[in-house]
Amino acid sequence: MAQAAWADVVVVLSPSEDGVMSDATGTVISGVIAFAAAVIGAVIAGRYAKHGAEAGGRKAVEAALTQVHGQAAAEHWQWVRSQRHQSFAALLTAYAALDEALARIAPEVRSGTGFDEAAGREVRERTLELQAKTSQLALWGPSEANALAYAITGKSVAAVRALLHIESSGSLSSSADWSAFGQAREEMTQAHATFLERAGQIIRDPRQPIS
Structure with missing residues (x-):
């Protein structure tokens, strides 16, 4: 039975005796070709769709990573700015404490009262605190602020040394010594x-450099 059916198909797909393909045969072959073309087209379309999906997926991942990195960088920058502003404030607080101590103790030295143990310890501790805050500020920058902070510390230490020199000289201290101390205090204030001034500009500038 199966052989007979197969024979019928062969007969249908074979040319007629006069070598001319019958209409039925042409219709069947056209259908087969159309079906094959549809299958091939579907395969090709599927491959392109797969490649397109993969490319789209890669772009989506890259865009997500870019967004994450950008957000992380922005959050890090805000954190650096916060730490920087805190270090500025800490330095100014330490400076104010030392400045107040020098302004209070210098007249006592001039009057001959001199340094007692408590005054000497206070000046030393406040000088060390100013130096420590300057070093902490250097961790956050920017470099311009670091240089200005070290200038404050350098001038402040010079003023402390000038006053200690006067104290150690006692009655032998001269007007030149006091003049040197006064000059050191002016440079410290400047x-x-x-x-x-510059720290305020840096804090208010949203584009302040990170280094």
């Missing part, structure tokens, strides 16, 4: 004013 360094503070310069830092304060």
